Amino acid sequence: KKFVYFFGDNQTEGSNKMKHLLGGKGANLAEMANLGVPVPPGFTISTEACVLYMKNNDYPEGMWDEIDKNIDKLEKSTGKKFGDPENPLLSSVRSGAPISMPGMMDTVLNLGLNDETVRGLAKRTDNEWFAYDSYRRFIMMFSDVVLGIDTNEFENLIQQKKDELGVTEDTELDTNTMKDLVEEFKSVYKEKTGSDFPQEIKQQLKMAINAVFNSWNNERAKKYRQLNDISDELGTAVNVQAMVFGNMGETSGTGVAFTRNPATGEKEFYGEYLTNAQGEDVVAGIRTPKSIQALKENMPDVYKQLDDITQKLEQHYKDMQDIEFTIEKGKLYMLQTRNAKRTAAAALKVAVDMVYENLINKKEAVMRLKPSQIDQVLHPMIDPDSELELLSSGLAASPGAAVGKVVFSAEHAEEMAQNNEDVILVRTETSPEDIGGMHAAKGVLTVRGGMTSHAAVVARGMGKPCVCGCDGISIDMNKGVFTAKGYSINEGECISIDGSEGKIYMGEAELKMPNVSGELETMLQWADEIRSLNVRTNADTPEDAKLARDFGAEGIGLCRTEHMFFGEERIPVVREMIMADNKEDREKALQKLQPMQKDDFLDIFRAMDGYPITIRLLDPPLHEFLPNYEDLIEKIKKLESEGGKQEEIKRVNDLLRNVDTLKETNPMLGHRGCRLGITYPEIYEMQIKAIIEAACELSSEGTNVIPEIMIPLVSNEKELDFVKKTVTDTAESVMNEKGTNIDYLCGTMIELPRAALTADKIAKGAEFFSFGTNDLTQTTFGYSRDDAGKFLPLYIDKGILESDPFAVLDQEGVGELMKIGIDKGRSSRPDIKMGICGEHGGDPESISFSYEAGLNYVSCSPYRVPIARLASAQAVL
Numbered sequence: 117k118k119f120v121y122f123f124g125d126n127q128t129e130g131s132n133k134m135k136h137l138l139g140g141k142g143a144n145l146a147e148m149a150n151l152g153v154p155v156p157p158g159f160t161i162s163t164e165a166c167v168l169y170m171k172n173n174d175y176p177e178g179m180w181d182e183i184d185k186n187i188d189k190l191e192k193s194t195g196k197k198f199g200d201p202e203n204p205l206l207s208s209v210r211s212g213a214p215i216s217m218p219g220m221m222d223t224v225l226n227l228g229l230n231d232e233t234v235r236g237l238a239k240r241t242d243n244e245w246f247a248y249d250s251y252r253r254f255i256m257m258f259s260d261v262v263l264g265i266d267t268n269e270f271e272n273l274i275q276q277k278k279d280e281l282g283v284t285e286d287t288e289l290d291t292n293t294m295k296d297l298v299e300e301f302k303s304v305y306k307e308k309t310g311s312d313f314p315q316e317i318k319q320q321l322k323m324a325i326n327a328v329f330n331s332w333n334n335e336r337a338k339k340y341r342q343l344n345d346i347s348d349e350l351g352t353a354v355n356v357q358a359m360v361f362g363n364m365g366e367t368s369g370t371g372v373a374f375t376r377n378p379a380t381g382e383k384e385f386y387g388e389y390l391t392n393a394q395g396e397d398v399v400a401g402i403r404t405p406k407s408i409q410a411l412k413e414n415m416p417d418v419y420k421q422l423d424d425i426t427q428k429l430e431q432h433y434k435d436m437q438d439i440e441f442t443i444e445k446g447k448l449y450m451l452q453t454r455n456a457k458r459t460a461a462a463a464l465k466v467a468v469d470m471v472y473e474n475l476i477n478k479k480e481a482v483m484r485l486k487p488s489q490i491d492q493v494l495h496p497m498i499d500p501d502s503e504l505e506l507l508s509s510g511l512a513a514s515p516g517a518a519v520g521k522v523v524f525s526a527e528h529a530e531e532m533a534q535n536n537e538d539v540i541l542v543r544t545e546t547s548p549e550d551i552g553g554m555h556a557a558k559g560v561l562t563v564r565g566g567m568t569s570h571a572a573v574v575a576r577g578m579g580k581p582c583v584c585g586c587d588g589i590s591i592d593m594n595k596g597v598f599t600a601k602g603y604s605i606n607e608g609e610c611i612s613i614d615g616s617e618g619k620i621y622m623g624e625a626e627l628k629m630p631n632v633s634g635e636l637e638t639m640l641q642w643a644d645e646i647r648s649l650n651v652r653t654n655a656d657t658p659e660d661a662k663l664a665r666d667f668g669a670e671g672i673g674l675c676r677t678e679h680m681f682f683g684e685e686r687i688p689v690v691r692e693m694i695m696a697d698n699k700e701d702r703e704k705a706l707q708k709l710q711p712m713q714k715d716d717f718l719d720i721f722r723a724m725d726g727y728p729i730t731i732r733l734l735d736p737p738l739h740e741f742l743p744n745y746e747d748l749i750e751k752i753k754k755l756e757s758e759g760g761k762q763e764e765i766k767r768v769n770d771l772l773r774n775v776d777t778l779k780e781t782n783p784m785l786g787h788r789g790c791r792l793g794i795t796y797p798e799i800y801e802m803q804i805k806a807i808i809e810a811a812c813e814l815s816s817e818g819t820n821v822i823p824e825i826m827i828p829l830v831s832n833e834k835e836l837d838f839v840k841k842t843v844t845d846t847a848e849s850v851m852n853e854k855g856t857n858i859d860y861l862c863g864t865m866i867e868l869p870r871a872a873l874t875a876d877k878i879a880k881g882a883e884f885f886s887f888g889t890n891d892l893t894q895t896t897f898g899y900s901r902d903d904a905g906k907f908l909p910l911y912i913d914k915g916i917l918e919s920d921p922f923a924v925l926d927q928e929g930v931g932e933l934m935k936i937g938i939d940k941g942r943s944s945r946p947d948i949k950m951g952i953c954g955e956h957g958g959d960p961e962s963i964s965f966s967y968e969a970g971l972n973y974v975s976c977s978p979y980r981v982p983i984a985r986l987a988s989a990q991a992v993l
């Protein structure tokens with residue numbers, strides 16, 4: 117079995133196709149070498165070796181022999197040797213999993229330096245300062261990433277030296293000071309580990325490889341995998357690569373760049389670099405880097421070469437690339453390329469632009485955007501009209517706006533978020549340890565670091581607003597306060613951040629949704645060309661209906677008429693109806709309600725001109741419209757003790773009696789849905805009248821009205837037949853009266869297991885089915901919709917359930933019932949129209965299931981309509 121793969125120097129063994137085995141980094145290094153891009157040579161130890169190492173707690177047989185052979189090759193290829201005091205080979209050691217994963221051991225640079233080789237390096241490069249600077253960096257990095265020694269131990273020593281010499285930059289420390297630091301660093305190492313700093317190069321390498329393997333299972337990496345659904349079984353590869361030096365003076369440097377702007381997707385060469393520096397300086401955000409445009413002025417030839425190479429890489433990979441490069445004494449090397457992480461807005465723009473550039477086709481573009489990213493494009497922004505005190509500005513690192521209470525630690529952020537508080541995580545800079553806190557926060561603000569700093573990259577990935585490099589603020593962790601512009605903001609006080617503009621404001625901003633951008637329109641139109649599922653919306657108000665039309669909804673899949681009962685002026689009338697003890701009184705109240713319902717329908721029909729509207733007759737148990745029992749008891753007590761009017765006391769007592777009679781032990785399984793329409797047909801009659809009257813009026817004005825009247829909670833075809841008669845009789849009489857004919861449909865929800873199982877019988881009377889997967893999930897699992905929150909999180913935590921079945925459709929159980937319902941329904945009415953209107957109608961996975969199962973449409977809340985349009989196109993591809 118082969119565990120080690122060489123790359124570079126025309127001897128490359130891997131390629132981009134071998135990501136699983138070589139990890140993303142290793143596969144891309146091999147691919148770049150294959151493309152003739154200048155890459156320092158090296159070798160990759162496969163993920164398989166890591167997996168075997170973890171399984172057996174020992175290295176796989178033959179791995180070290182292969183490593184030795186590859187070291188030989190590397191030495192020949194570079195003309196240098198590990199441990200050679202004359203011409204030492206130095207290498208980097210980096211982890212590289214098949215999926216890019218912050219939180220794992222990242223990088224050790226300058227491996228191969230010891231007390232002897234450092235002198236060799238000094239002689240070869242004729243630069244003693246550089247050699248000792250590299251050595252002290254190596255000791256510090258090795259101690260940190262391989263042995264977990266706190267870098268502050270070393271940073272403090274550097275700071276001391278700077279203070280003594282009265283300088284501010286590392287580069288201002290002289291050679292002797294560097295030498296002193298090397299000795300002091302070695303002492304720290306000895307003190308912390310009890311051993312001398314390893315002088316044997318093979319031992320250094322072995323320890324570093326070990327550390328990479330072990331980092332696969334550290335807490336941060338595990339947490340990241342958990343949050344991102346990455347399998348623990350993948351393992352990581354290890355890349356050992358000859359060093360090139362960006363810290364050999366002013367003609368050297370290192371940087372990171374993107375082939376397009378990762379925040380906006382704009383086609384511009386975008387990046388940052390530092391002269392006389394090594395890779396980690398840029399990423400760590402310790403020195404603030406220069407824009408890549410400065411490189412164009414300083415080293416035009418190198419810039420040109422870099423620009424050419426990155427364009428070649430983008431053309432080759434057909435995707436935006438994120439690259440790392442180093443310039444050693446004017447010679448350019450590429451250290452990494454990968455498909456760039458990007459904001460949702462950038463993902464959208466890049467995908468659309470690349471179609472226009474003929475790099476990818478429309479279908480590929482549609483697959484490039486995750487449906488969830490649409491959520492981010494539809495992120496809130498700060499209302500431009502709001503007047504807020506600007507506290508400070510920084511880099512616009514990740515778009516969107518957020519409002520929350522200031523917290524200074526990731527831990528605290530997680531705690532407060534658990535208590536449903538919105539928080540903004542404010543840090544000097546973030547590190548992988550902060551991932552949990554960033555996830556919990558609404559937004560992230562850092563004092564240091566650039567667009568490629570940890571905070572920026574991670575926040576963008578998470579779709580969280582982030583402002584970086586905001587050096588106008590200073591944090592005092594001990595006092596739990598930050599200051600800016602003379603203001604002090606304590607932990608727990610509210611601020612607002614705008615990650616699209618890079619601005620921080622005092623207090624709570626008003627947030628607003630941005631306009632749907634042109635690219636989103638284009639992308640969704642391409643999705644529309646591909647998809648066959650229709651996308652409707654769940655909307656109960658004219659406003660929501662309009663919004664959903666703007667988002668592209670092709671009709672309403674569920675209008676819950678009960679939501680129209682809750683208005684301030686309506687609820688007393690609704691109560692009057694409920695409390696009537698005879699039919700006559702009830703009808704009086706209903707007559708007052710009818711014009712109100714009709715008005716709503718008029719506006720909704722107008723907003724949905726030409727599109728079907730499924731209107732569901734009253735569904736919830738009536739007591740939902742009455743006040744709370746305990747509150748009424750309180751009220752009576754109060755009235756009595758305060759000597760309130762007898763009349764009033766009687767009124768409340770009547771109410772109380774009604775609430776008491778209507779009280780049910782299991783209201784969700786009680787007197788609701790079509791059961792109400794059977795016991796009180798006059799309620800449904802009123803609703804049907806309102807619908808058909810509105811339809812008649814608009815239809816004679818020329819509006820194209822397509823009502824679909826839906827009967828809820830049917831479990832038996834006789835229920836449907838009973839209510840359907842109310843529907844047809846009432847509609848008939850209204851149409852006769854108005855002299856207008858309306859083409860309406862009458863159908864039912866399928867939201868009870870018995871309905872699904874007897875769908876063939878039900879379909880005889882129903883002209884359409886709408887799967888109410890909320891109730892169907894509730895009744896299939898026997899989980900109360902209102903109480904499942906008490907145990908579902910634990911179920912998910914313990915792995916009993918993979919996800920919340922009320923959010924992601926349970927395909928195995930609920931889905932199976934749906935399939936039965938679909939098949940049986942079509943068996944007796946082949947052309948029956950079917951859709952889904954439960955919460956699942958907006959969930960990408962469930963949409964894909966709905967497509968496979970053969971539904972005609974999905975229906976979801978207005979904001980999820982664009983998500984559903986994209987997801988239903990992706991379901992086809």
Ligand code: PEP
Pocket residue numbers: 674676735867887888889890891892953954955
């Ligand atoms: C359902 O049960 O899935 C449904 C859409 O109806 P509701 O959520 O109103 O019960």
Ligand code: MG
Pocket residue numbers: 867888890891
């Ligand atoms: Mg329901």
